[in-house]
Amino acid sequence: MKIKRQVTKFNSLARQRNPLSLSLSRHESLAKTARTSFANTSQFFLIGLFLLATIASTLSLLIPHKAQAATTLDFTELATLSQAAAQSSNQGKILNTLKIFDGKLYAAYGDSNANTGPIDINTFDLGTQTFDGSQISVPSESLGNWKVIDGKLYTTTIDPTCSGSCPAGYAVYIPGEGWETKTPVNAEHIFDIETLTGTDIWLFGSSGGATSTAWRSTDGGDSFSVVQTRENEPGGDNTERYYWGAAMGGKMYMQSDYSGYSNPIQIFDGSTWTTGTTIPVCGTGTAARGPNPIIFDNKIICAESNGSIATFDGTTRGNQDGYSNPAYPTCKSTNTQIATEGNLYYAMCENDDNSMSLIKSSDYLTTFQTFEGLPDTATSFAIDPTSNKLYVGTSDSKLYVSDLPTVDTTPPEVELTVDLVNGAEGKLSATATDTDTSVTSVKFYIDDELISSDNSSPYTATWLNYLDEEAWRYPEGSHTFKAIAFDEDGNTTESTEVVDLDPSEYLPSxxxxxxxxxxxxxxxxxxxxxxxxxxxxxxxxxxxxxxxxxxxxxxxxxxxxxxxxxxxxxxxxxxxxxxxxxxxxxxxxxxxxxxxxxxxxxxxxxxxxxxxxxxxxxxxxxxxxxxxxxxxxxxxxxxxxxxxxxxxxxxxxxxxxxxxxxxxxxxxxxxxxxxxxxxxxxxxxxxxxxxxxxxxxxxxxxxxxxxxxxxxxxxxxxxxxxxxxxxxxxxxxxxxxxxxxxxxxxxxxxxxxxxxxxxxxxxxxxxxxxxxxxxxxxxxxxxxxxxxxxxxxxxxxxxxxxxxxxxxxxxxxxxxxxxxxxxxxxxxxxxxxxxxxxxxxxxxxxxSPETPEDNPDTDGDNIPDSVENNGPNGGDANNDGIPDSTQANVALLTNVVSGKATVLELGENCSIETANTEAESSLGAPDAGFDYPNALINFTAGCGELGAITTVKLYYYNVTDSNFIVRKYNPNTVGYSTIPGAILSQQTIASHPVTVASYHITDGGELDIDNQQNGTIVDPVGLGVTTVGAPNTGLGALADTGNNLRYTIVVSLALITIGTITLKRHKITYASGK
The missing domain is CATH 2.130.10.10 (YVTN repeat-like/Quinoprotein amine dehydrogenase)
Structure with a gap:
C-alpha cells in the first residue's frame, strides 16, 4: 500500500455507481424521443433513422461489461429423461431446471397449462452417469424449483393435480432417508419455497380465488400458518399470485403479481412487515415454473421474459439488458436458468442467432467470460464443482455434459495507491497482476461502499467528497480505502489503507x-x-x-x-x-x-x-x-x-x-x-x-x-x-x-x-x-x-x-x-x-480578494470601473456620451430596494466622494405620509468653491410612475420635507424608460445637510409616493407605514451564512382570453 499526499492535477470525479445498476432503458427512451421528434418532421425522417442507428450502434458498444475471449466447450450427450420425453406437450418435455445435490442430478419438467402430472422425480447418478429410475411421484402438474433448506432438498407442487384449492405443498429429500411428499396447506399454486432463519419454511403461491398467499412453518414443516396475503379484486379471477419469495439480509421479500395492478414489495424483517417499490422485481416465469430468483452480490436477481436480468438491492429495482459475448453482444437470458457457485455467477443466454451460451462472472457482474458450444436446444444447466463439469438440460428432455477449463485457485496480487488532493477529493490507483489467469477487474471502495470499478489496466478511480442533506458523505475522521482485484475464477485479493480526512477545511466560500x-x-x-x-x-x-x-x-x-x-x-x-x-x-x-x-x-x-x-x-x-x-x-x-x-x-x-x-x-x-x-x-x-x-x-x-x-x-x-x-x-x-x-x-x-x-x-x-x-x-x-x-x-x-x-x-x-x-x-x-x-x-x-489594481476606480467616486462599465447604455447610464467610469460627477448605483439601476449626476464643478442608496427603514424614522419604493440616495460631494451651486440629476431606470414627489430626509431633525422647484421628467435611454428628477442645491444652503459653506454638499434625497390615507405633512413620524405584505425570513443552513431577506408574494393577472 502506498499513499501520497501531494496536490496533483487530474480530472476530479465524484462517486461512481455500481455498473450493475446501469441499463439501456434510458437509452431506449432517448431513441424513442428521437423517433417521436423525427416522425413529426417528415422531411427529416431519413436523418431520424440514421440517428437511431447511430445511437443504437454506439450504445451497444457502451454496455459496461468487458468480455474475455470465448471458450468453446465439447459436449457429450448422456441420456434422455424418459418421463419428461413422455409428456404430451412440448413445454412438458423441457428440462427447465437442473440441480446437483448429494451426488445426484435432479431435473424439473412438466406443463401446468396442459395439466400434465403427476411428475416423477428420476435422479441421475453422477458417478455411474445413468438415471436411477423414479424415486417418487409428486402430485403436481409440473416441477420447476429446487431449494436446499437445513440440509434437505425441496421442490414444490407448482400446480397440484387436484382441482382448485386443494391439499398442496412440496416433496422433500432427506439424505439417508429418501423422499417424502407433504401437503400441509390448501392451495391452488405453490411456486416457490424459501427459508428466512435457515430452519423455518415459507411457501409462496395462491390459496384459490383472487388471493395471493404466503405460508410459514417454524416447526420443520409439521404445521403452517398464513403470514401474508394480497388481494386487489375480491371475487376476481384466480391469477393473483406470489410467484416468488427471496430471503436477503435477514429479510424476506415477496411481491404479488396481478395484471393491471402495481403491487408493492412486501418485506418481513423477522418481526415487522413493511412495503417497498411497486415496480415488478421479477416476472412470472413460464408454464412450468416461477421466476426462481437467486441472491448474488446482496441483490435479488431474476431472468426476465424479455431477456434482461432484473436486480433488486432491497430498495431499488434495476436491470441489465445484455452480456458482452464478443460474437453476440446481446446475449439474452430469456426465462433461462441463472445460478451461483461460490462467488461465481452463471447465466444461460440465447444469442441473436438462436445459439446458446453460458456466461460466467467472477466480479459481481462487471466482466463476463463466455462459454460456447452448448446445444442449441439447451434450456437449463448445473455445475458440479467436484468434477469441474457442466451439465446441460434441453428442450427435448436430453442431458449433456462437458468438462470446464481447469479452475485457478491462486489469487491475484494488488497494491493500492491513494493520491489525496485534499479532504474533499482524491484519486485511487491500483496495480494488479495474476500469474495463472487474467485480472478481470479492480473495484475501489471507501468504507466498504463501492465507488468505482475498472476493467482494464491501469486501474484507477477518482472520488469526490460531497455534501448531501447538509452532511459530508465522508465526514471528518478515519476512513478505509480499499481495492479488490478479481481474476477469471473468482479469486480475490484486497489492499486497504486507513486515511484521516478533514473535508470541511476545503469547503469553498x-x-x-x-x-x-x-x-x-x-x-x-x-x-x-x-x-x-x-x-x-x-x-x-x-x-x-x-x-x-x-x-x-x-x-x-x-x-x-x-x-x-x-x-x-x-x-x-x-x-x-x-x-x-x-x-x-x-x-x-x-x-x-x-x-x-x-x-x-x-x-x-x-x-x-x-x-x-x-x-x-x-x-x-x-x-x-x-x-x-x-x-x-x-x-x-x-x-x-x-x-x-x-x-x-x-x-x-x-x-x-x-x-x-x-x-x-x-x-x-x-x-x-x-x-x-x-x-x-x-x-x-x-x-x-x-x-x-x-x-x-x-x-x-x-x-x-x-x-x-x-x-x-x-x-x-x-x-x-x-x-x-x-x-x-x-x-x-x-x-x-x-x-x-x-x-x-x-x-x-x-x-x-x-x-x-x-x-x-x-x-x-x-x-x-x-x-x-x-x-x-x-x-x-x-x-x-x-x-x-x-x-x-x-x-x-x-x-x-x-x-x-x-x-x-x-x-x-x-x-x-x-x-x-x-x-x-x-x-x-x-x-x-x-x-x-x-x-x-x-x-x-x-x-481571491481583489486589490485596487484588480478593480480600479478611475474617477475616484468609490464606484469601481467594472460596475460602471457594466451599467446600462454600455456604461453611459446618464446618456451624455461619456463613460460614467471616467466622470467624477457621475455615479452608477444599484437601488437597494428596487434592485434597479440608479444614477447620480452632479454639475461638472463637483466630484462625488461617497454615494449609496438607503431604504427608508434604515433611516432614523419613517416618513408617515410617503413610501420610497426606489429608496433614497445619500451622497457627499466636493464642489471646491465655498457656497457653490450645482444641479443634481437622479436617473431611475425602469421606473415610470408619474406620481412621485422629490423628498429630502434631514438626519439632524429626523424629518422629511418636499424639495421646492424639483422637476420630474421621463426619458428613454437604450430602450429603457427612465424617470429623471432634477433640482439645484447650494453649499451651506437649506438642502445641504451639514449647514456649512465648506465646499462639501451632503444630501439624502428620494422619490416619495403618497401613502393612501396618510397625511401629507412632509414631517417624519415614529409609526411605520410600510407595506404590510413585507416580512423577513432568517434561515440557517449548515456550513453557510444566510442574510435576512425581504419577501413579497403576488398573484399575476392574465390578459383576457389567456
Missing part, C-alpha cells in the same frame, strides 16, 4: 443570497439587463389551483430582497418546462416557458403591472423536451426546444409576434455569441453520416456556418456556450446514463475539436448545464449530482465545489432533477436547483 419557503427551488434563472436582479422560475407546491405549478421570482442582489409572483391558472397553462426557460427582453420584458395541452407556451410577464399581457402557443410539443430562451440586445427573443424540437427555431420580435425559421436540419440547442448574436447547433445529413454545425443567425434570419465537423459519435448538445474568444465554443452532453461518453467538447472555429473529460465515469458528475466565465475562460457547470465544477482548459484541471445542501431531486420536479447557473459580468457565479431553498453565490471576491 459559497454565500446564500436569497431564501424562500417551500420545497421547490429555482430551476431556471436569468439576469435583467443591468444584472441587478435575478429573475427565476420555481415550482409552487402550496397552491390549491389546478395547474398552479410555477412561480416567478425576482431576487434583488443589492438589497437581498425577494418577490414571488404566483402564475397559477385554472386552465393548466403553466405546466413545467425544464431548461433555460426564462429570459429578459429590453423591449418586451420577461418571457418564460410553460406547457398547455402538451404544447409549449411562451408567456410574457410584465413586472410593473404584474400581468401576463401575452401568451403565445408554439408548435412545439412539451413531451420530455427542455427549452432555451434567450433575448438579444435588440429585445428579440429566440427560442429553441431541446433536444428534439425538429428543424425549426422561433423568435419573438419587439411587437410580440412569434415566427419560425426552418433550417432543414435537426436543431439541437442555442446560445448568444460574444456579439450577442443567436447561434444554433444543428445536425446535418452528409455523405459521412451526421455532421454537426454551429450556425450564426443574421439580422435577416439567414444563417452562416461558423463551424462544421463530423463527430466520433452523435450526441445531443445539452448546452452550447461560447468561450471568451470568438474562436471557441463549448458543448456538454445530454446522454447522461452512459458514463463512458465524455461530458465536455471544445469546438475550435479555426482549430480542432477536442474532447475533455472533466466529469467522466459518474452519473452524479455529468454536467447539467455549462457557462463560460468571461474573465478567464473557465467553464463552469452544475452536475446532476449537485456539484459546482470549474474546468480550466489551459491546464486540464477541475475544481469541485460541494454545495452545502441537496441541490436537485428528481422526485421533487416531475422525473427530472434541474438546476440553474448564471455568471455575472464581474465573475460571480449564481446557482440554484429545484430542491435547494436558496440562491447561492460563489464570488471571485471570496476566492
Amino acid at each position: 459559497i454565500t446564500a443570497e436569497g431564501q424562500w419557503q417551500g420545497v421547490y427551488g429555482a430551476y431556471s434563472m436569468t439576469f435583467d439587463e443591468t444584472q441587478e436582479n435575478i429573475w427565476f422560475l420555481k415550482r409552487n407546491e402550496s397552491s390549491s389551483q389546478e395547474g398552479a405549478g410555477i412561480e416567478i421570482g425576482r431576487y434583488t442582489i443589492a438589497s437581498d430582497s425577494l418577490e414571488t409572483f404566483l402564475t397559477g391558472r385554472d386552465d393548466g397553462q403553466d405546466g413545467y418546462v425544464r431548461g433555460e426557460a426564462i429570459t429578459y427582453s429590453v423591449s418586451t420584458g420577461l418571457w418564460y416557458a410553460g406547457c398547455e395541452n402538451n404544447k409549449m407556451v411562451l408567456n410574457n410577464f410584465d413586472p410593473n403591472t404584474e400581468t401576463v399581457p401575452q401568451s403565445l402557443e408554439t408548435t412545439y410539443n412539451c413531451n420530455d423536451n427542455g427549452i432555451v430562451i434567450k433575448a438579444d440586445p435588440t429585445g428579440t427573443v429566440w427560442v429553441t426546444p431541446k433536444p428534439s424540437g425538429g428543424t425549426t427555431f422561433a423568435k419573438i420580435d419587439s411587437s410580440r409576434n412569434l415566427s419560425y425559421i426552418d433550417t432543414s436540419s435537426y436543431v439541437l440547442t442555442m446560445t448568444l455569441n460574444n456579439q450577442d448574436e443567436p447561434v444554433i447547433l444543428v445536425g446535418v445529413m452528409s455523405e459521412s453520416g451526421i455532421d454537426l454545425e454551429i450556425q450564426r443567425v443574421n439580422s435577416d434570419d439567414s444563417r452562416d456556418t461558423v463551424r462544421s465537423w463530423t463527430p466520433d459519435t452523435f450526441y445531443y448538445g445539452q448546452t452550447l456556450a461560447q468561450g471568451t474568444t470568438d474562436d471557441t465554443y463549448w458543448i456538454n452532453y445530454l446522454i447522461q446514463d452512459v458514463p463512458e461518453i465524455p461530458s465536455l467538447v471544445e469546438i475550435g472555429v479555426s482549430s480542432n475539436v477536442q474532447t475533455h473529460y472533466p466529469v467522466e465515469n459518474a452519473l452524479r458528475n455529468t454536467l447539467d448545464s455549462i457557462k463560460v466565465d468571461g474573465h478567464d475562460n473557465n467553464v463552469w457547470g452544475i452536475t446532476f449530482g449537485g456539484l459546482l465544477r470549474k474546468y480550466d482548459p489551459t491546464n486540464g484541471t477541475t475544481v469541485s465545489y460541494p454545495i452545502p445542501q441537496l441541490l436537485t431531486d428528481p422526485t421533487q420536479a416531475g422525473e427530472k432533477a434541474h438546476s440553474s447557473l448564471l455568471i455575472a459580468n464581474n465573475g460571480d457565479v449564481y446557482i440554484s436547483g429545484n430542491r435547494l431553498p436558496t440562491i447561492l453565490r460563489f464570488s471571485t471576491d471570496d476566492d
